[in-house]
Amino acid sequence: MVEREQVVVTFACCLGPLACGFALAYNLTKNPAELLEPQWGAWRTYVHFIGCLSGGFFSGFVSNYGRKVVVLVASAPLALSWLFVIFATQVWMVFLFHAVSGMCTGMIMVVVQVYVAEISVPKLRGAVSTAPLLAFQVGSLLCFLLGEILVWKDLAIVGVCVTLPVFVSVVLCMPESPRFLIHEQPGHALSTLQWLRGTENDVMEEYHDISDSTHIDRWNVECEDLIRPTFWRPLLISCGLMFLYNMTGVASFTLYGMELFAEVSSAYINVAHFVVTAVLIIAITLSALLVDHIGRKLLLLLSLTIMAASAFVLGLFLFLKDLHKVDSYFVYQWVAEVFCVVLFTFAHGSGVGPIAWITMGEIFSPQYKWLGVSMASMVLWSSMLAVDVLFHKIRVAVATGGIFWFHCVVCVGGYIFVLVCFRELKEQRLDTITKAFIRKHENLIETFIARI
The missing domain is CATH 1.20.1250.20 (MFS general substrate transporter like domains)
Known part of the structure; x- marks a missing residue:
């Protein structure tokens, strides 16, 4: 039986990958022909992937400051980057959108995947961990469907509307990962784990397993x-x-x-x-x-x-x-x-x-x-x-x-x-x-x- 709290949390954190999928599909679907010459079309994709590469490079490092914090912070520039497309008058504004959205995508996809794995129970971890990728593809499909009826600026406005709910969902529904809290607030980690598993379930064995990692210095990795x-x-x-x-x-x-x-x-x-x-x-x-x-x-x-x-x-x-x-x-x-x-x-x-x-x-x-x-x-x-x-x-x-x-x-x-x-x-x-x-x-x- 999947606990209701875990379903809500998984859905909330997967809104981030959904917004990322929408941004990547926009790269493939719409070309602002008024601003970009045909030879620049491929470079939009290259810039987006380079942004994803740089975001992926920093994703593990920033995740040590908190899974929830990273998703929240990365969602802000992802939402604001759509404004570069909506009000674009120069080529560089379009490319800046693809660079910023790519970097945020690289961060969000990795951190959400780690977060979902950490909050899941072992017997359902595989199924629950497919949710971020599934949400990413749903976001892409949404963009492809709307891209058939909307011009590129109108579709960018929808992109903002898709991204903004991430803030509300993360703030209201997404607790910090117990595996992160165990290093910062051990007591809060226990209460969060209990909430995720349901008040009727005994979580002390799992909590002690997590507590065994408190002695590990997450920053100290030697050659x-x-x-x-x-x-x-x-x-x-x-x-x-x-x-x-x-x-x-x-x-x-x-x-x-x-x-x-x-x-x-x-x-x-x-x-x-x-x-x-x-x-x-x-x-x-x-x-x-x-x-x-x-x-x-x-x-x-x-x-x-x-x-x-x-x-x-x-x-x-x-x-x-x-x-x-x-x-x-x-x-x-x-x-x-x-x-x-x-x-x-x-x-x-x-x-x-x-x-x-x-x-x-x-x-x-x-x-x-x-x-x-x-x-x-x-x-x-x-x-x-x-x-x-x-x-x-x-x-x-x-x-x-x-x-x-x-x-x-x-x-x-x-x-x-x-x-x-x-x-x-x-x-x-x-x-x-x-x-x-x-x-x-x-x-x-x-x-x-x-x-x-």
Whole structure:
């Protein structure tokens, strides 16, 4: 049974990711043609992702000052940045919006993910931890829908209205994380934990587990700590999943999906974003229902298997089309290609996508969490930027089919990575997860020597 208080808190803190999703979708949907020349269109996306990268870099550091405080503080410039678009008269104002909104997105997404993992009960942590990503996609879908009927300035006004409720929800409904309060106000941490779990439940065992971390200095990370298994093993897993999040090809499939719809009519270019986002929402919802029952690892392996098959088949279709220099190698090939795009997107949204975020929030110990989540977030946004920048360049070099075969190879490599390195985290307490990474050898060097 999910406690009512936890549902309210999760909904409140997920309004931040919803606003972030709206901002990112605005970047993809609307182009202020009166201000920006066509050659500047791609740079809007680059600036936004660079902003996300910088926000992700600082996210772990600022989270040590309080999860609630960071979400509240980051929401203010996110809301105000929309004013640069509403009153934009110069190109730099549009780019400033994308830079600021990107930085706030990078911070909010990471901190909310950590917060949700910290307030969740172990048996439901996987399902609840999908909520921020689901809210992000809902915000994107909302922007795509409204973008069909509103001009860019009117849509920016809606963006302000979407972002402003974050302040009210955070102030009124979102308590600080008990795992943060245990270092600052131990008594308040107990009362907050009791409120989250319900007054009828005994929380003393969980509170004592959290209290064991009070002796940890969250700021004191030395060089020798970075080679200890309690840091580098979780970092390897989290960064590996964030790398797979993008390099398996979800952005490439979306971009190619846009081309498929554009071939039918230029009016349907944005439909690709709508279809992909709608499929992702359905897939993430399914993932939330399954992740705490069948486990993270099995869901990841199934996801990567379907993604690899979809990428290979789509690459084969495009290779045959390029080889014979025809628009379509067989009748209704475009239907088969659309099916591959949808199937890949569904597999990504039900496995790799949400579990990469879930793992980032739950896998790091309190001492290294601020550093680990920052590094994992940087891997995510830098790889996303790389795929966006290199898609068309790689396409010219190896043809479209080659791109999807490359993603197929990455999926196969990801399958091996998950099979060998990933540790099942289902229904484990956060403190138990940390202890599970301690093995016979104390650091990376000793492990490497032992393997040799």
